[in-house]
Amino acid sequence: MHTKSKTFGLMVPIIALAFLAVTRLDTDSPEHATVSGKVIFRGTTQSSELIEHFWPSHG
Amino acid sequence: MGSNEYCATAQHSAQHRSQAVSTGAGNGLRDVIVYVEEGPRGVGNSENHAPVLLDQKDCMYVPRVIAMRTSQQLVVRNSDATLHNVHVYATENRGFNIGQPFQGIESNKTFDTHEVGIRVKCDVHGWMTGSIAVFDHDFFAVTAADGNFSMENLPPGEYTLVAWHQSLGRRTQPMTITAGSTPEVHFEFES
Numbered sequence: 001m002h003t004k005s006k007t008f009g010l011m012v013p014i015i016a017l018a019f020l021a022v023t024r025l026d027t028d029s030p031e032h033a034t035v036s037g038k039v040i041f042r043g044t045t046q047s048s049e050l051i052e053h054f055w056p057s058h059g
Numbered sequence: 060m061g062s063n064e065y066c067a068t069a070q071h072s073a074q075h076r077s078q079a080v081s082t083g084a085g086n087g088l089r090d091v092i093v094y095v096e097e098g099p100r101g102v103g104n105s106e107n108h109a110p111v112l113l114d115q116k117d118c119m120y121v122p123r124v125i126a127m128r129t130s131q132q133l134v135v136r137n138s139d140a141t142l143h144n145v146h147v148y149a150t151e152n153r154g155f156n157i158g159q160p161f162q163g164i165e166s167n168k169t170f171d172t173h174e175v176g177i178r179v180k181c182d183v184h185g186w187m188t189g190s191i192a193v194f195d196h197d198f199f200a201v202t203a204a205d206g207n208f209s210m211e212n213l214p215p216g217e218y219t220l221v222a223w224h225q226s227l228g229r230r231t232q233p234m235t236i237t238a239g240s241t242p243e244v245h246f247e248f249e250s
Contacts, residue, residue, distance in 0.1 A: 033215070034210065036243055037245050038085070038205075039091040039208065041080065041248050
């Protein structure tokens with residue numbers, strides 16, 4: 001009885017670790033892709049770093 | 060000192076900027092939310108995401124645009140020594156309107172539902188506006204100052220990629236992910 005309980009006690013963390021490992025593999029699978037890119041603004045009047053306006057008190 | 064006077068002092072920049080359209084190197088457009096529209100919803104775990112900060116600093120929202128997961132914690136902080144309020148106009152989620160009269164005060168909020176384009180504004184300082192997008196998957200990004208973005212770990216499949224900007228609207232394009240691919244996607248906005 002005591003041996004069965006000890007075995008069960010060992011199995012729980014082993015199963016948990018295995019589950020975590022599988023989850024980790026799935027998340028970082030080499031089949032998954034990294035998508036990268038760039039968003040460009042083609043405005044004609046708004047090409048400065050910032051479109052700025054001043055408070056009324058600053059004209 | 061009144062709230063507007065505080066924001067107008069030289070220390071807090073005499074020149075306040077509307078950051079509605081902000082571009083950097085190579086005309087890259089900042090603060091665009093790029094995300095997968097139809098795809099692996101429910102993928103990932105919001106518990107893996109650290110709290111995200113919406114700060115009010117020098118009478119500006121920092122950052123101005125936030126993309127986050129459902130159930131991820133949003134920390135709203137007032138770093139200014141003046142009154143701000145954070146008025147969040149959500150439609151799918153519960154909006155809120157909280158006053159933050161003291162420097163250093165923080166409030167914690169979460170959103171439960173997928174929603175893009177949640178408007179944020181300060182009723183005290185009309186130039187303070189921002190946006191929040193909430194996703195029920197992990198596949199989103201906000202463009203950096205140079206307009207670049209990156210999304211990791213997207214499983215193979217057919218997707219629609221969306222680029223959303225608060226003032227300029229949205230663009231979409233289809234995208235196919237195959238095993239081991241490293242796709243590059245470019246969007247363009249015009250005024």
